[in-house]
Structures are given as C-alpha cells and as structure tokens.
Amino acid sequence: xxxxxxxxxxxxxxxxxxxxxxxxxxxxxxxxxxxxxxxxxxxxxxxxxxxxxxxxxxxxxxxxxxxxxxxxxxxxxxxxxxxxxxxxxxxxxxxxxxxxxxxxxxxxxxxxxxxxxxxxxxxxxxxxxxxxxxxxxxxxxxxxxxxxxxxxxxxxxxxxxxxxxxxxxxxxxxxxxxxxxxxxxxxxxxxxxxxxxxxxxxxxxxxxxxxxxxxxxxxxxxxxxxxxxxxxxxxxxxxxxxxxxxxxxxxxxxxxxxxxxxxxxxxxxxxxxxxxxxxxxxxxxxxxxxxxxxxxxxxxxxxxxxxxxxxxxxxxxxxxxxxxxxxxxxxxxxxxxxxxxxxxxxxxxxxxxxxxxxxxx
Numbered sequence: 335x336x337x338x339x340x341x342x343x344x345x346x347x348x349x350x351x352x353x354x355x356x357x358x359x360x361x362x363x364x365x366x367x368x369x370x371x372x373x374x375x376x377x378x379x380x381x382x383x384x385x386x387x388x389x390x391x392x393x394x395x396x397x398x399x400x401x402x403x404x405x406x407x408x409x410x411x412x413x414x415x416x417x418x419x420x421x422x423x424x425x426x427x428x429x430x431x432x433x434x435x436x437x438x439x440x441x442x443x444x445x446x447x448x449x450x451x452x453x454x455x456x457x458x459x460x461x462x463x464x465x466x467x468x469x470x471x472x473x474x475x476x477x478x479x480x481x482x483x484x485x486x487x488x489x490x491x492x493x494x495x496x497x498x499x500x501x502x503x504x505x506x507x508x509x510x511x512x513x514x515x516x517x518x519x520x521x522x523x524x525x526x527x528x529x530x531x532x533x534x535x536x537x538x539x540x541x542x543x544x545x546x547x548x549x550x551x552x553x554x555x556x557x558x559x560x561x562x563x564x565x566x567x568x569x570x571x572x573x574x575x576x577x578x579x580x581x582x583x584x585x586x587x588x589x590x591x592x593x594x595x596x597x598x599x600x601x602x603x604x605x606x607x608x609x610x611x612x613x614x615x616x617x618x619x620x621x622x623x624x625x626x627x628x629x630x631x632x633x634x635x636x637x638x639x640x641x642x643x644x645x646x647x648x649x650x651x652x653x654x655x656x657x658x659x660x661x662x663x664x665x666x667x668x669x670x671x672x673x674x675x676x677x678x679x680x681x682x683x684x685x686x687x688x689x690x691x692x693x694x695x
Contacts, residue, residue, distance in 0.1 A: 361644075366386060368405065369383065369404060371408060375407070375421060376424075377424070378424070386400050395455075398455050398584065402642070402657075405583075407423065410451070413442070414442065419443060419444045420442070422441040424438070425438070425441045427571070428572075436568055442677055442678075444675070447678075448577075449576060449678040450569065450577065451581055452568070452579070453580075453581045453582075454582045456558055456561060467511075468514070469481055472539075475515050476518060479540060481537060481538070482538040483536060514534065514535065517534055518539055555588065556616055558588055560620060560623060562582070562631070563624050563630070565580050566627050569634070573635075574633065577635040578634045578635055579638050580634055580636075580637050580638070581638045581662075582637065584642070595639050596665060599637050599665040602624070602628070603628070603631060603667055604628055606621070632669040634667055635674070637664075638665075640659060641660040641662060642658065642659060642660065643660050645657070645658055659685070661685065662685045662686055
C-alpha cells in the first residue's frame with residue numbers, strides 16, 4: 335500500500351470530480367425526473383422504467399441509452415410546446431400487419447410535416463475510462479508527454495477500480511495514480527539521456543513528445559460507424575417518406591479518436607469506398623458491413639453529434655447533478671436532394687444555437 339501524507343488524502347478527488355474524464359455519465363435521479371416530465375409521451379412506461387433501473391441483459395448500456403433519449407427528448411418537448419408541434423416517442427411505422435415495425439426514438443410532427451430522430455449511444459469500458467483518467471492526470475502534472483500503453487496491470491479491472499457506487503471516493507485509484515506520477519517524476523530526474531523513454535507499469539512515457547495523445551484509438555470511430563450504418567438500415571423505409579436524422583450522443587472520446595466528425599460522415603456517405611480496409615484499420619467484415627449500409631445512409635437527412643455536459647451537484651444553491659444538452663454539430667447528407675420541412679429547419683436552428691447554461695432544465 336502506498337503511504338501518502340494526510341494532506342494528500344484530503345485533496346483526493348471524489349466520484350463527481352472524475353466525471354470530467356468520463357463519457358457523459360448516467361445520473362439515476364435525473365433520469366427518473368426526466369421520465370416523470372415526459373411520461374405522458376411514453377406508452378410503454380414499464381419498459382423504459384426497467385431500462386433506467388438497469389434491469390435486463392443490457393445493464394448499464396440500456397441505462398445510458400434510455401437516459402440520453404430522455405435528455406434529447408426534453409429539449410424536443412420544449413420545441414414542441416413553443417411551436418405547437420406534436421411529439422411522439424417510439425411511434426410505430428410500417429405495415430400494421432407486419433410483426434417487425436420500426437419504432438424510431440422520436441418523431442416531431444407539424445400537420446402534414448414531420449421529421450424522425452434516431453439516437454446512437456456508445457460507451458467505453460471501465461478499463462478504458464481509467465486509462466483516459468490516468469492519461470489526463472499525468473499530463474496535468476508532468477506536462478506534454480507521449481504515452482503508449484503496452485500492457486497495463488490486470489488489477490485495474492477489479493471492482494475497486496471501477497467508477498461505481500461501491501467506490502464513491504475512488505481512493506484506490508487516487509492512491510495508485512499519486513504513486514504512479516511520483517515514480518514517473520523520480521525516473522525523469524534520474525533520466526540521463528533525454529532521448530530515452532521510461533517504462534513503468536506497462537506504460538512507455540516519452541518526454542520528447544510535444545503534447546498530443548499517442549494512444550492508438552482506431553477502433554472507436556469504427557464502432558460508431560457500424561452503429562450509425564445499422565440505424566440507417568433499420569430506418570430505410572421511413573427515410574423514403576420522411577426526413578430522418580441519426581443523432582449521436584456520448585461522443586466525448588470520439589472527438590479525440592483520430593478521425594474528425596466531418597471525415598466520419600464523409601466516409602459514411604460513400605467516401606469509405608475509396609479506401610481499402612487496411613487504410614482504415616478495419617477488418618474486412620466491418621468494412622463490408624459499413625459499405626452495405628451506404629444506400630440507406632444516403633437516404634437520411636443528416637447526422638447530428640450532440641454536445642452533452644455533466645453538471646455536478648452544488649451545495650450553494652442546492653442543485654441536483656444532471657446531464658444537459660449544450661448544442662450540436664450537424665452534417666447534412668450531400669446526397670439528400672429534398673427540401674427540409676419547416677419543422678426540421680426550426681429544430682436544427684434551435685439545437686445549433688443552444689448555449690451552455692444551467693437553467694436549461
């Protein structure tokens with residue numbers, strides 16, 4: 335066990351402080367508050383209630399998906415009230431006799447006009463979140479360095495290291511990181527040759543790198559691309575008749591994953607065909623899956639990447655912790671030739687102009 339001074343222990347971060355390094359977190363109390371605000375729109379309330387509680391095979395993934403659906407839905411509800419639109423959650427489309435009828439997350443209706451919004455949510459594993467935290471804290475303390483992970487300790491996977499109610503103080507993680515940074519600093523002082531790297535706990539630390547993240551994260555954009563293509567195929571028939579937007583939430587780590595959002599959308603709309611799988615670090619199966627979704631992707635109106643922000647609990651004045659919508663980045667499909675209905679134009683304008691404000695809720 336590492337021995338630290340008492341003042342070091344008093345300065346340790348709490349679980350809320352760690353959230354700046356995580357994807358947008360799940361806040362159970364806020365999820366249920368949103369559920370109560372929107373429950374008149376939700377026909378199958380037992381289903382979404384179970385998802386928020388994490389019951390069923392989906393667990394945490396289902397919790398996050400349901401929560402972000404409600405966060406985005408709350409803003410849609412405001413728009414609907416302001417403009418007198420009709421808002422529907424999981425409205426069924428397709429042949430009434432069909433057993434499998436697509437039910438997109440949200441539909442906004444104004445008379446004969448409407449648009450459909452389907453959301454994609456992805457998360458890292460607890461192990462990757464811890465690596466990101468260590469990454470950030472090393473750079474905060476030591477400065478711009480290159481960090482390569484070659485084999486991290488397996489103990490990081492144990493329950494003690496996870497961001498969960500069982501580890502509200504994250505003390506084990508704080509203790510480890512404090513000791514790790516101390517050992518890195520000691521090694522740096524002893525380093526005689528500035529060109530050399532040091533290796534500690536399965537990390538290669540390069541002091542000659544002038545900033546930037548050097549961890550390989552090639553798989554992150556591809557996970558999103560696969561899910562977006564899957565959603566487009568699911569809504570193919572709806573997109574023939576109505577404007578469809580695919581919205582992406584929980585994208586903090588995606589924005590640092592080595593592929594810009596603009597490049598990702600260009601590839602999804604067809605540019606991926608100009609590359610070979612090896613160029614994109616994609617296996618042939620995933621490459622073919624994305625390519626097969628391009629006909630459906632070219633039917634959607636656009637892809638929207640939402641900016642969400644975690645608001646921690648404050649004592650003065652008392653405020654419940656929550657996740658809020660800050661704004662978005664919208665990428666119109668260059669192959670979409672139909673005119674946007676006013677109901678869609680008003681939504682894109684609204685969400686693009688949302689500013690960071692705690693009074694959004």
